[in-house]
Amino acid sequence: MKNSLLLAALMAVAGATLAAPVQHIEFWTFSMKPRFTPYFEGVVKRYEAANPGVKLEWVDFPWDIIQTKLVTRIVAGKPPALVNLNVPWAEEFARDGLLTPVDSLLGAERSRYLPSALKDLSFGGKTYGFPMYSNVAVIAYNREIFRAAGIAHAPRNLDEQLAFARQIALRTGKAGLCPALSKVDGLMLQQGLPVLAGGRAVFNSPAHVAFVRKLAETYRAGGLLKDGLFAEDNFPPAVEAYKSGRLGMLLAPPTALKRIQADARDVYAITDVAPAPLGPTGIADGGWLIHFGVPARVPAADLPGIGKFARFLTSDANQLEFARQASVFPASAQAANDPFFTAVPPDAGASEKAVAAGAVSMPHSRTMYVAGIEDYDELRRALVKAVEAGVTGRADIQQALDAAVAIWNRKLEVAR
Amino acid sequence: MKKTAQYLLLAAIALLCIFPFWWTLVTALSTEGNIFSYPPTFWPKQPSLENFVEVFRVIPIWAFLKNSVLITAFTVLWKLVLCSMAAYPLARLHFKGKKLVFGLIVATMVLPSEVNFLVNFITVTELGLVDTYSGVILPNVVNAVAILLLKQAFEEVPQDLVDAARVDGASEWTIFTKIMLPLIAPWLATVGILTAVEAWNEYIWPSIVMSKPDEFPLSVGVLYLRGTFGSSTRVIAAGTIITIVPTLAAFLFTQRYFMRGMDGAVK
Amino acid sequence: MKRSVAAWLFLAPALLLLAVFAFWPVLFGSVLAFTDFSLVPETHWVGFDNFRYIFNNEMFVTGLKNSLVFLLIVPCVQLGAIALAVMVNNQLPGIKLFRAAYYVPVVTTVSVVGIMWGFMFHEQGALNYILGTHIGWLQDDTFALAAIMFVTLWRGLGWYMVMYLAALQSVPQEMQEAAILDGASRWQRFWHITVPMLRPTIMVCTILSVLGALKAYQEVDVLTQGGPMNSTFTALYYAYDQGLKHLKLPRALAASFIVSLICIGIALLCLRYLKPKHR
Numbered sequence: 001m002k003n004s005l006l007l008a009a010l011m012a013v014a015g016a017t018l019a020a021p022v023q024h025i026e027f028w029t030f031s032m033k034p035r036f037t038p039y040f041e042g043v044v045k046r047y048e049a050a051n052p053g054v055k056l057e058w059v060d061f062p063w064d065i066i067q068t069k070l071v072t073r074i075v076a077g078k079p080p081a082l083v084n085l086n087v088p089w090a091e092e093f094a095r096d097g098l099l100t101p102v103d104s105l106l107g108a109e110r111s112r113y114l115p116s117a118l119k120d121l122s123f124g125g126k127t128y129g130f131p132m133y134s135n136v137a138v139i140a141y142n143r144e145i146f147r148a149a150g151i152a153h154a155p156r157n158l159d160e161q162l163a164f165a166r167q168i169a170l171r172t173g174k175a176g177l178c179p180a181l182s183k184v185d186g187l188m189l190q191q192g193l194p195v196l197a198g199g200r201a202v203f204n205s206p207a208h209v210a211f212v213r214k215l216a217e218t219y220r221a222g223g224l225l226k227d228g229l230f231a232e233d234n235f236p237p238a239v240e241a242y243k244s245g246r247l248g249m250l251l252a253p254p255t256a257l258k259r260i261q262a263d264a265r266d267v268y269a270i271t272d273v274a275p276a277p278l279g280p281t282g283i284a285d286g287g288w289l290i291h292f293g294v295p296a297r298v299p300a301a302d303l304p305g306i307g308k309f310a311r312f313l314t315s316d317a318n319q320l321e322f323a324r325q326a327s328v329f330p331a332s333a334q335a336a337n338d339p340f341f342t343a344v345p346p347d348a349g350a351s352e353k354a355v356a357a358g359a360v361s362m363p364h365s366r367t368m369y370v371a372g373i374e375d376y377d378e379l380r381r382a383l384v385k386a387v388e389a390g391v392t393g394r395a396d397i398q399q400a401l402d403a404a405v406a407i408w409n410r411k412l413e414v415a416r
Numbered sequence: 417m418k419k420t421a422q423y424l425l426l427a428a429i430a431l432l433c434i435f436p437f438w439w440t441l442v443t444a445l446s447t448e449g450n451i452f453s454y455p456p457t458f459w460p461k462q463p464s465l466e467n468f469v470e471v472f473r474v475i476p477i478w479a480f481l482k483n484s485v486l487i488t489a490f491t492v493l494w495k496l497v498l499c500s501m502a503a504y505p506l507a508r509l510h511f512k513g514k515k516l517v518f519g520l521i522v523a524t525m526v527l528p529s530e531v532n533f534l535v536n537f538i539t540v541t542e543l544g545l546v547d548t549y550s551g552v553i554l555p556n557v558v559n560a561v562a563i564l565l566l567k568q569a570f571e572e573v574p575q576d577l578v579d580a581a582r583v584d585g586a587s588e589w590t591i592f593t594k595i596m597l598p599l600i601a602p603w604l605a606t607v608g609i610l611t612a613v614e615a616w617n618e619y620i621w622p623s624i625v626m627s628k629p630d631e632f633p634l635s636v637g638v639l640y641l642r643g644t645f646g647s648s649t650r651v652i653a654a655g656t657i658i659t660i661v662p663t664l665a666a667f668l669f670t671q672r673y674f675m676r677g678m679d680g681a682v683k
Numbered sequence: 684m685k686r687s688v689a690a691w692l693f694l695a696p697a698l699l700l701l702a703v704f705a706f707w708p709v710l711f712g713s714v715l716a717f718t719d720f721s722l723v724p725e726t727h728w729v730g731f732d733n734f735r736y737i738f739n740n741e742m743f744v745t746g747l748k749n750s751l752v753f754l755l756i757v758p759c760v761q762l763g764a765i766a767l768a769v770m771v772n773n774q775l776p777g778i779k780l781f782r783a784a785y786y787v788p789v790v791t792t793v794s795v796v797g798i799m800w801g802f803m804f805h806e807q808g809a810l811n812y813i814l815g816t817h818i819g820w821l822q823d824d825t826f827a828l829a830a831i832m833f834v835t836l837w838r839g840l841g842w843y844m845v846m847y848l849a850a851l852q853s854v855p856q857e858m859q860e861a862a863i864l865d866g867a868s869r870w871q872r873f874w875h876i877t878v879p880m881l882r883p884t885i886m887v888c889t890i891l892s893v894l895g896a897l898k899a900y901q902e903v904d905v906l907t908q909g910g911p912m913n914s915t916f917t918a919l920y921y922a923y924d925q926g927l928k929h930l931k932l933p934r935a936l937a938a939s940f941i942v943s944l945i946c947i948g949i950a951l952l953c954l955r956y957l958k959p960k961h962r
């Protein structure tokens with residue numbers, strides 16, 4: 001009798017150990033090696049130590065390869081458990097049914113994350129990712145140029161930015177601002193000007209025309225930097241101009257300040273920083289959220305384990321640590337309020353002030369882009385070309401916008 | 417004098433062909449200046465191997481090399497086996513439907529095969545061959561050009577040898593393996609080498625089939641390296657040099673096979 | 684065993700592989716181009732919808748246009764290769780080295796070629812250094828396509844040179860010698876003897892070159908990934924991009940269907956009107 005009890009107990013134990021399968025979780029990051037190898041290896045080690053039944057595999061891909069790899073793995077039916085994505089990609093994949101919603105996996109821990117980040121990841125009423133980090137823009141401005149132009153404080157909204165730019169051009173002959181007009185769609189959205197409504201393009205309304213007119217006037221007055229104003233990537237010419245003292249204000253993420261510090265000490269010394277102005281929508285400029293999504297076709301049985309790891313990966317402590325190493329901002333509320341971001345040391349240079357300024361804007365940061373359209377680039381370019389024609393005075397603003405709206409609506413009809 | 421002009425012209429064009437390799441080598445050996453700066457020099461100022469060391473530290477180059485070697489070796493093996501088996505009956509045997517089969521094979525040369533990768537990917541997925549060497553190798557193993565080249569080779573074997581063997585009662589397989597194959601050995605070598613180069617250099621198909629960096633062959637790995645190092649040009653250059661060296665070395669030793677392969681293709 | 688049975692056994696494995704990987708994709712791909720095949724389990728027939736979409740799409744239309752522009756390479760490569768072949772068709776000392784040098788670009792992987800030329804075309808790269816300019820060759824949509832075409836030309840020269848060299852070397856010496864005896868000048872000999880003998884090779888090479896130009900896409904993937912501003916898309920690169928980055932398979936297959944049609948059409952035209960000499 002005792003023997004059989006012992007035997008049963010033994011079998012139960014053996015059964016329990018045998019029945020505990022090792023869960024294998026593969027997660028992908030993009031462009032984190034080699035700089036953040038120690039960080040992620042640390043995360044893996046700590047989680048595996050605390051969770052013996054789990055085996056983690058960390059794979060890193062350069063950003064230009066990761067899309068293809070994800071798609072091919074989903075088609076093959078063996079997707080990774082978690083994949084690093086940016087918001088426009090996530091929106092497209094979610095729309096095409098290539099991502100799994102994670103509301104149930106976020107569960108009670110939802111409130112840990114910044115509401116704006118979660119909003120970025122909500123498509124069709126479901127949330128599709130675990131926010132990890134974000135960037136936000138700050139305004140760096142050249143104190144000398146401001147003083148020469150008689151400007152006393154940092155601009156508080158777009159109108160002031162443009163007015164200051166005109167004043168700078170008038171009084172000092174230098175350019176004041178170099179907005180990234182190749183992303184004018186995002187700018188319009190931030191200013192509360194809708195680009196699409198009801199599936200049709202609506203950016204030729206009087207409000208939009210007025211907006212472009214303001215840009216055109218500033219351009220005519222010499223307030224907008226001509227180099228690279230409409231280039232796909234206008235950051236290099238803008239930062240070059242700022243470093244050589246030809247530009248009064250620079251809208252950039254705080255990491256840019258480090259570059260200015262390294263390459264142009266004299267300009268850095270006279271640089272001050274303020275949070276980027278919020279638009280009438282209360283949204284800060286330059287938001288770019290990076291998160292972890294769960295691809296489609298992940299076995300449902302694995303989801304709880306994946307959720308647990310994802311929550312660990314994006315925990316307050318981990319987000320804080322990563323943000324400090326990478327000079328970006330965490331997307332969780334507690335980490336964002338850490339003194340590292342909010343406290344400004346007394347001898348702070350522009351770089352440190354930028355971090356604090358950015359932290360102020362973070363809760364208001366949203367990734368601004370036009371969602372829901374296939375092959376969106378084509379349409380964006382039509383809009384950018386129209387705005388360029390209007391701003392540089394080559395065409396009448398209303399006509400240029402009307403023509404672009406017509407192109408958009410024609411394409412949207414076909415694609416419907 | 418005319419000869420000098422000729423040599424100069426030839427040298428100029430040769431320079432154009434070789435220059436990018438030289439530039440990459442110089443970049444790989446340079447160490448001066450900011451890590452992101454571009455040294456526009458034709459000779460490294462402070463040459464060192466530190467970029468190469470960095471490549472080996474961060475990127476699984478040995479894994480890439482192993483994958484390239486294995487994929488190439490098996491591709492060559494199977495290609496020679498299967499294509500010679502296919503070429504033999506076309507060259508030396510008579511059977512019903514020979515014209516049809518021949519026509520089909522030539523037809524694949526006309527069909528633009530580059531467009532097939534999409535459906536082939538689906539097929540490979542259905543067969544469960546994603547992330548396997550087989551998935552990479554199988555679609556490339558049979559190729560009309562190889563079959564035609566080998567067919568030509570078989571046609572040149574003197575008939576008397578075959579007749580004698582048949583009289584002795586040898587089976588087709590024996591004739592094939594003991595007489596035919598040995599006699600066309602130089603052609604097998606040529607096809608083998610051309611195949612090896614093609615397999616070693618292929619990058620699109622392996623990049624589609626293999627999804628983990630450890631499984632990439634060198635041709636794909638070098639792009640992974642470029643992406644990982646972003647703007648550290650010198651390290652990328654070092655990795656590129658590591659990739660090229662085996663190919664160039666092999667090429668220099670086996671040039672004449674390429675030229676001969678073209679001869680056959682021309683005919 | 685009967686010889687014909689043996690024949691079929693020999694052929695079987697190769698034919699099977701060809702059926703699966705060469706013929707099936709053509710059939711299945713063509714059919715799928717008319718459906719809305721995706722990860723969703725149900726697939727429907729949609730007729731010409733995918734074709735309508737791609738012809739309305741700037742990326743594909745630009746791609747088709749660029750594929751046609753690529754054809755400009757063909758005469759350059761062919762003439763260059765013939766000229767090179769003529770120049771190296773001798774026994775001068777060191778000529779083998781030159782031939783090898785010209786062939787090196789051919790045996791180098793496209794990915795490596797792309798990386799190296801990426802360095803050369805960089806704003807602070809070799810080309811700008813030599814020309815004293817400061818142009819982002821691959822970032823400026825005026826130059827990017829030309830830059831890619833140049834790389835394709837660079838890679839192709841050696842390959843065709845070897846073909847022409849082989850053809851030149853099979854020109855019988857006696858004809859040349861007889862012509863010299865008759866007092867023909869070098870140019871006359873070239874034009875009236877060499878070129879006619881080269882004609883079949885020129886034909887074959889031109890067709891291959893044309894087809895190659897229409898199907899170009901690997902250089903695009905490695906150098907610019909279709910940018911800047913979609914100006915370097917080619918028709919097949921569109922298929923690759925749509926199919927493997929966005930999983931829009933039916934559209935990608937529709938695009939490749941169009942490319943296949945064009946290629947087959949050209950091949951058939953050439954075979955019909957310019958029948959090559961048969962041996």
